[in-house]
Amino acid sequence: MDYLYYQRKINDVIIKCPIEAGIEILVYNLLDECIGMDEHALVDINRVRKDQDSRLSTEAGISDIAVLSNDFVFKGKCW
Structure with a gap:
């Protein structure tokens, strides 16, 4: 997991898109990394x-x- 990637993406969400949609994408990415x-x-x-x-x-x-x-x-x- 790349901490800087998620930090950059959460900043993009806050600034550039609706919070729910942006957070959903981040959650999917995070879970996808954790699944075998x-x-x-x-x-x-x-x-x-x-x-x-x-x-x-x-x-x-x-x-x-x-x-x-x-x-x-x-x-x-x-x-």
């Missing part, structure tokens, strides 16, 4: 509608992001 890419993938699923794939649902609904195994296939289909 050989076994898992960080996936943005905030556009998935409820009841499309029960494995992505929680009691609170559909999350914005998910950590999925590399062999996960949405709705049992290959793209």
Whole structure:
């Protein structure tokens, strides 16, 4: 993890863009660095509608992001 990269990016967020969108990107980048890419993938699923794939649902609904195994296939289909 490059501390100066994140310091520069957080300053960009504060100055140049809406806070929520900018922070979301930083969180995704940070989590992506922490996940073992050989076994898992960080996936943005905030556009998935409820009841499309029960494995992505929680009691609170559909999350914005998910950590999925590399062999996960949405709705049992290959793209």
